[in-house]
Amino acid sequence: MLARLRRSAVLLTGALIPVSLLMGQPAATASAADPMAGAFAKAATTYEVPRDLLVSLAYAETHLDGHDGEPSASGGYGVMHLVAARTLERAATITKQPVSALKSDDAANIAGGAAVLRAYADELGLTATARKDAGKWYEAVAKYGNATSADVARLYADTVYDLLNEGVRATTPGGESITVQPRAIEPARGPYAKAKDLDGPTTLAAATDYPSATWVPASTSNYAVSSRPTSDAIDRIVIHVTQGSYAGTISWFQNPAAKVSAHYVVRSSDGAVTQMVREKDRAWHAGDYNRRSVGIEHEGFVDNASWFTDAMYRSSAALTRNIADRYGIPKDRTHIVGHNQVPGTDHTDPGGYWDWTKYMQYVTGSGGGTTNPHTAESVCGSGYTVIDSAALGTAGTVYLLYNTANGNNCVATIKKTSIGTASATSAYLEVQGKTRVTDSGNFAYFAGPVKAAAADKCVKWGGKAGSSVYDSPFEHCS
Template sequence: MRARLRRSAVLLTGALIPASLLIGHPAAATAAADPVSGAFAEAAATYEVPRDLLVSLAYAETHLDGHAGEPSASGGYGVMHLVTSRTLERAAKLTGRPVSALKSDDAANIAGGAAVLRAYADEAGLDAAARKDAARWYEPVARYGGATSPDVARLYADTVYDLLAQGVRGTTTGGESVTVKPRAVEPDRGPYAKAKDLDGPGTLAAAVDYPQATWVAANSANYAVSSRPSSDKIDRIVIHVAQGSYAGTISWFQNPSAKVSSHYVVRSSDGAVTQMVREKDRAFHAGDYNRRSVGIEHEGFVNDASWFTDAMYRSSAALTRNIADRYGIPKDRTHIVGHSQVPGADHTDPGGNWNWNTYMQYVTGGGGGPTNPHTPESVCGSGYKVIDSAALGSAGTVYLLYNSGNGYNCVATIKKTSIGTASATSAYLEVKGKARVTDSGNFAYYAGPVRASAAGQCVKWGGKAGTNVYDSPSEHCG
């Protein structure tokens, strides 16, 4: 028996009982009124996991939708996405709860996810003091995603920490609001610090067919090497919904047991694109259409429209338009089809929440919608000229400018998606030997201008749009 009991529980007939289950206890009323919020608070206290980090991870995985106990494409269950043969069984052992409850009961599932995270924290050597610091949980979070490569594990953990920084406002299937206030956390990446940043610069352009994509290879067991279009004409583009998260889908296609893949995966938040199979090769995504089609997976679940953002539609439509133009594929619904339209398919994606009208308008109309009226020159002012730039996925571009008249540099981040809608955007400039200056917040069109005198001095510069980040080396020293 423990010498001291956690604040969240009391001892009753030898068993540790959550305080929220005690009639008359203040936590009981909170849990009854807001059961999912109560479950997060209870699990966080019981397993000493930062509550906001726990919610951010769950939102990254499922948008807080347990999908009525049905599994994701990779075999994950509940709001915490407990995965069969990995985290699900371990959660059952750690919590003493049956697998059936962990699959279908939100509170049990959340407790299970917290228990697994705590176990990973213990294995990483986090003591009581370290567990109170959300920045120290990076390694446990990266492990939770189950990625088979350090690069994808970093992508997974960075997504969770980006949500923590931006804040979360999620709505459960029962209509309950669950929130996380924005909080800036500089994560301690530990062993993942040297992993490639898949959201950063340095795309392997030689490996991708679409210049805006990042390259992450699928496992060779999940596709067939081919020589299309000489071997098979490519005349279809198939739209899928992954039934999982962006990082989770990328990880699943790297798993040799998956036996599935697609050529591309598109992220919900900002439309970032990862290519995993060369277009010349046959991805295993659409049965009878594998030989003749290119497959595009989209982060999310068919029954939850919150995943299908304007940024995703626009980015995916730009990709589809590019593929269609290169292969001479007509831009119509006969040749751009949903998975459910493939002959013999037993899938329902992209489902009724996918807005085909909007999507096809973007495909045929060059993207449609508003464009950003601002330029880096207009933001920084007269006399400034662009000397460098870096793409922030499809969400925007960060620019470095110089004014030869006064010796000042200027940095501005110009958004390309969510134009006119406030979203997380930042720009910074750091002159060698001086403190970094940053403009960061929720902006409708751009971040900046950030100006500093830098004649003859090396600078570091960068910015962020959505979850895409660019950080330059020390450069432009002349």
Template sequence: MKLRILLTGAAVLPLSLLVGQPAGAASADPMTEAFAKAASTYEVPRDLLVSVAYSETHLDGHQGQPSADGGYGVMHLVTAKTLDKAATLTKQPLSALKSDDAANITGGAAVLRSLADELKLDAAARKDAGKWYQAIARYSGASSPAVARLYADTVYEELAKGIRATTPTGESVTTPASTVTPDRGPYANADDLDKPSTLAASTDYPSAAWAPAHSSNYAVSNRPTSDAIDRIVIHVTQGSYAGTISWFQTGPRPNPSSAHYVVRSSDGAITQTVREKNRAFHAGNYNRRSVGIEHEGFVDNATWFTDTMYRSSAALTRNIADRYGIPKDRTHIVGHNEVPGADHTDPGRYWNWTKYMQYVTGGSGGGGGTNPHTAESVCGAGYKVIDSAALGSSGTVYLTFNSTNGNNCVATIKKASLGKATATAAFLEVKGKTRATDTGNFDYYAGPVRAAAADKCVKWGGKAGTSTYESGFEHCGS
């Protein structure tokens, strides 16, 4: 998807005015200040701007080094796309936009504002974070509406949860949890890759979404008839989940690349981009014999490697190994850096092979029939379980609470029919307000269903299989 960005309405100011520091002065919180200044200058909601950056990079500019798809800085400004547009809008040199956090944040804000102008968002609309959804989707540069929606939904999920991040210099950057209703516009009709059970059943792993890579990024084959599959290769994307899927969908290009699967950091969601019978271009000498799994994140930032990601990926690896008779050991499950002739370093020193292999082989709670998701991982950072109810042998519904923002969250975690779409539901009703429900045929869980209820009684419950639970109004004030 190519962007046509109008140069109207976005102010062009020198970086010295945007940063606002006297000569020689150093701010104690330079990134916090940069977000505030850029948001004010370009009239982009500050917390939304932070959410875009956090979704892209966890606020780590990686010392000016590019991501796998050519993106730079905390705002992931992409060469020949948003990076060049940012240079035009801010009059800043490319070198500053790539390596200086303040310049990069300013450039991202300028590009977002230009997209808002293209969408004709007036001053009132620009104050409403929900109205920026289409601009955020376009900022992604995604090659399909489904991936653009995936990208924007991720940004708004981070906005809803609130952000507490530490930059590489030790600065703390935070946003409060915000209840925002995104105005998806035409993206409401795009496939929702977060609901794989609603999409075409065209994947080898039933709980994965399906977003096919461009045909130039893999080789059509007939494995395992043509080539035996006896290896699984673990990668790290050097980029975001949505950005990686979009990169695989982009082609033809001089250096084609893809992997069979991509795993998300926050919740372990999985998207398949190449059928296992075909040869993805991911591991050089091992392309013919292996299945490749990419993991969202960067090798030099351990915050991406969540327990939920490990568990979800391990369940996928275990499934692949069982289907092809691959031994579950480190000879057959390897890192990209361990492939003969490889010049890559991923998954890197922060990847916990001991934990991962325990989950693959069934140890430490990661065994065969174990759901890789928990109520706390589904609801997000800061949520702790305060109540639960068994749903027969089919699952458990959990009520969680976030003491930082006063929000409750309900999630139903399945115990049976894992990886298969079965009737599952979760609901949360704050006294005096309309009940919110997530219901459908889900592979692992229903939810999260969140609501602000710091001083209110709540009614909560869910369904798994044929079992249901509904509480009375309780937990008043928690």
């Protein structure tokens, strides 16, 4: 955490159906009983923004938690994460709501987010017909994220559209249940189609200190070039919570105005890791410990336990174990510490919801941490279920998964040996009549995910780990 602390309607065939019609009750009653659901429905209607898109964006930013009007690390407020000096003031101008209400009132904040998103859509020239298609809002969503690069803007928008496709089932701090039903939506990426896919195959191991990480450099204004461990011994690993989203934190560390950074950022949903500062250099994350430590940020907010998933714990623990082994750091709570334990700090992260017992078990191996921290389901994402698998000798297993909500298949190869060490691994998926798609390289934990629409289509699938290879015939045709 790098700033002062704290951070239904359904689209069917392009038509916005009020939650009142779906539930068979008056809209006013639904709104009174479920104020946030009502706020999303009202904002979607008022500004002609697809309701499910609005909910998915808010969930990606905050898990629908306004955090009592306190800002995120990057200065964003409320459920829709309206950012000061960017979207917050613009929302005030459009909605005529005071900034104070936009910061602390959920309904005002949601309306403000919808208003800004609609303004971006208007600037992009979306017609009334186009606005009914959630896929056409991609560029507006990318712009809403305030990313400092096209690559991170794509990462931000792809996160929102992944949620749209996979569905959302969330409980608000007030106890409401908010859902988005999964559906297949093809995003119109426009110019962002040419941006680097940061969720694609990881960069070569030589580009990062940790083989499974994606490399996205922080601004040179946000860290100090050094020559550790020659200049300073590395003997601590500091655990942080971002007080913001994964994409938002990456963008913030790329902003030269931030004056903060960490070496790594870990995503909540699947444990994806991005490295932003080389370990030899001093990231600005922990005051007096900057010289001696490696900093790991974890997506989420300290006051909301929903961000701390098992996939995040396992992935982060594998990273911590890798760092500790390379520098000879003891795997104990004296040397692996929270930001709140750094001398002289006024920070409280990772907070009371962080499960240190589970985390340290994964780090030391007493809780299964020596096994692969990733599963086929975590690699492919929410909604995917394993329907077939094949052993790759003792080196790994290749899995075929299917998502009934959107008709997509996914293939992932999960390593069982040489875990944490880059070695030749691959996964492929071929839908009958289409070109085979392959993810192949030197990977530390898994290859994939390789996804393709395959409803009512035969598929070939397979992969490799070590010297073992599996190739299926065309099968699973219905």
